Amino acid sequence: MKHELPKLNYAADALASVISTKTMEFHYGKHHQAYVNNLNNLIPGTRFENASLEEIIREADGGILNNGAQVWNHTFYFESFSASPKSKPEGELLAAIEIAFGSFDEFKSKFSNAAVTLFGSGWAWLVIDTDGKLAITQESNAGNPIRKNQKPLLTCDVWEHAYYLDYQNRRPDYVQAFWNILDWKVVEDRFRKSR
Amino acid sequence: MSFQLPALKYDYKALEPYIDAMTMDIHYNKHHGAYTTNLNSAIVGTSLDDLPIEEILREVSKHSAAVRNNGGGYYNHNLFWEVMTPSGGGLPTGELYSAIVKNFGSFDEFKEKFSSAAATRFGSGWAWLVWTGNELKVFSTPNQDNPLMDVSEIKGFPLMGLDVWEHAYYLKYQNRRVEYVQNFWNVIDWKTVNERFIIATNK
Ligand SMILES: [Fe+2]
Ligand SMILES: [Fe+2]
Numbered sequence: 001m002k003h004e005l006p007k008l009n010y011a012a013d014a015l016a017s018v019i020s021t022k023t024m025e026f027h028y029g030k031h032h033q034a035y036v037n038n039l040n041n042l043i044p045g046t047r048f049e050n051a052s053l054e055e056i057i058r059e060a061d062g063g064i065l066n067n068g069a070q071v072w073n074h075t076f077y078f079e080s081f082s083a084s085p086k087s088k089p090e091g092e093l094l095a096a097i098e099i100a101f102g103s104f105d106e107f108k109s110k111f112s113n114a115a116v117t118l119f120g121s122g123w124a125w126l127v128i129d130t131d132g133k134l135a136i137t138q139e140s141n142a143g144n145p146i147r148k149n150q151k152p153l154l155t156c157d158v159w160e161h162a163y164y165l166d167y168q169n170r171r172p173d174y175v176q177a178f179w180n181i182l183d184w185k186v187v188e189d190r191f192r193k194s195r
Numbered sequence: 196m197s198f199q200l201p202a203l204k205y206d207y208k209a210l211e212p213y214i215d216a217m218t219m220d221i222h223y224n225k226h227h228g229a230y231t232t233n234l235n236s237a238i239v240g241t242s243l244d245d246l247p248i249e250e251i252l253r254e255v256s257k258h259s260a261a262v263r264n265n266g267g268g269y270y271n272h273n274l275f276w277e278v279m280t281p282s283g284g285g286l287p288t289g290e291l292y293s294a295i296v297k298n299f300g301s302f303d304e305f306k307e308k309f310s311s312a313a314a315t316r317f318g319s320g321w322a323w324l325v326w327t328g329n330e331l332k333v334f335s336t337p338n339q340d341n342p343l344m345d346v347s348e349i350k351g352f353p354l355m356g357l358d359v360w361e362h363a364y365y366l367k368y369q370n371r372r373v374e375y376v377q378n379f380w381n382v383i384d385w386k387t388v389n390e391r392f393i394i395a396t397n398k
Binding site: 026030031034066119120121122140141142159160161164165168169 | 221225226229260264317318319320337338339360361362365366369370
């Protein structure tokens with residue numbers, strides 16, 4: 001099975017107040033594309049040739065795992081943005097966030113902290129943990145919660161390539177701005193489908 | 196005692212066009228500066244306070260993640276600036292050259308091996324040329340780990356290190372890490388690397 005770079009559901013300049021067009025061109029056009037190409041080059045003749053990305057994330061190792069997970073992670077990341085985002089969760093997702101973290105603001109602050117303090121390259125996640133509760137986690141490099149049987153709801157890419165052209169060393173500024181383009185409608189849909 | 200950000204022996208634009216002035220400025224002042232400050236906060240008032248950095252790193256598995264990350268970041272960047280010069284490049288000199296040929300077959304084979312270690316390190320990290328006590332080895336470490344650390348897969352005295360965190364090259368090279376690694380060979384200071392080799396082999 002040949003993996004494809006999924007289309008963005010917004011223009012490359014749509015998020016420019018937070019993520020510049022140049023960053024989008026490299027991050028989506030070069031990095032995400034390279035993970036897709038690398039994966040397609042690695043899987044022929046292996047047992048992952050026709051596997052889904054989720055199967056690859058659960059069962060593969062080495063380059064197939066890294067590239068497969070990075071394809072999945074970037075798709076999940078880019079899919080959660082919008083130029084006209086829903087700025088707050090409502091309903092059952094909001095209730096679950098309040099149960100797990102006290103309040104929406106506390107959740108934001110804890111998630112931001114996870115994103116800012118992940119050392120090196122990686123991802124911050126909001127997941128439904130194996131006990132059914134919401135949790136905030138950090139994964140290095142190509143880490144993905146599916147491998148731990150958690151259900152991902154939201155992620156923030158904190159590889160330096162995600163923000164270096166726009167924010168350089170100021171990762172906290174990038175993470176703070178991230179909330180301005182995050183579409184909670186997408187996260188609510190994921191929450192509904194994950195339960 | 197606290198650690199200081201060491202002065203650079205060249206100015207920010209000295210390594211252009213291979214490493215641009217803006218990258219040098221941010222990399223040195225902001226990244227290296229932050230590792231220095233954070234290392235000092237991590238050790239102040241602890242038993243590590245008066246130790247040389249090499250001593251701290253030697254048993255780093257006994258210390259906090261903050262000491263490992265910032266202590267590594269402090270040492271690694273000190274070394275990185277030191278092994279580059281605007282009048283760099285060419286072939287290694289002296290005893291080091293012979294040792295490289297003996298260990299790797301030829302200089303080109305060494306260069307190829309080191310470049311590949313730098314290009315294939317997934318995520319953030321460093322490529323190293325290390326003296327293990329009886330031979331030269333090339334390998335890479337994740338994040339700010341280094342060969343002085345007890346957690347390192349290969350241990351020894353680092354002769355040269357190449358930073359392959361994206362912050363080291365993203366403003367100029369973006370996703371083209373391979374091109375950055377190729378250009379590094381134009382600024383490598385073989386005189387300094389050879390001096391480190393002589394110190395290492397006389398220990
Ligand atoms: Fe990314
Ligand atoms: Fe660095």
